[in-house]
Amino acid sequence: MGTFTGERRRHLRRPMQLPAVFVRLEGNNMPGKFFLGHIRDASIGGVKVVMKKKDQFEKGDRFLIYVYEAGKGTEEPAIPVQIKAEIVWQDSEVRTMGMKTINFTSPF
Numbered sequence: 001m002g003t004f005t006g007e008r009r010r011h012l013r014r015p016m017q018l019p020a021v022f023v024r025l026e027g028n029n030m031p032g033k034f035f036l037g038h039i040r041d042a043s044i045g046g047v048k049v050v051m052k053k054k055d056q057f058e059k060g061d062r063f064l065i066y067v068y069e070a071g072k073g074t075e076e077p078a079i080p081v082q083i084k085a086e087i088v089w090q091d092s093e094v095r096t097m098g099m100k101t102i103n104f105t106s107p108f
Contacts, residue, residue, distance in 0.1 A: 013041040013048070018067055020049070025062040025084075037095075039067065044101070047085060051095045061087045063099070081105070 018039040026032040037051040047065070051057075063085055068078035082105045090097035 013043045015041045021066040023064040046098060046100045048098050054095055057087055057090055059087050
């Protein structure tokens, strides 16, 4: 028998407080308006985010999320990471939403 962890997900979430820039993708997959927020937890399959300001978002909206992974030493620069994700649920009262990750990219 396995150990029950309380998670219904395939991959466990990792708590974090990571600042991010969210760029909404328009109907033609072109970048549109950007928003500031934080990633509160993440797994291979998705992220839970909190936006700085309330806005109208809908399930199915797609975003490019930009975060910076810190370098290993104090002399190394941060490495930018781009995550393409889609909203799967939201709680607009507390500006929180769950997003399914579609892919990750980094120029390095």
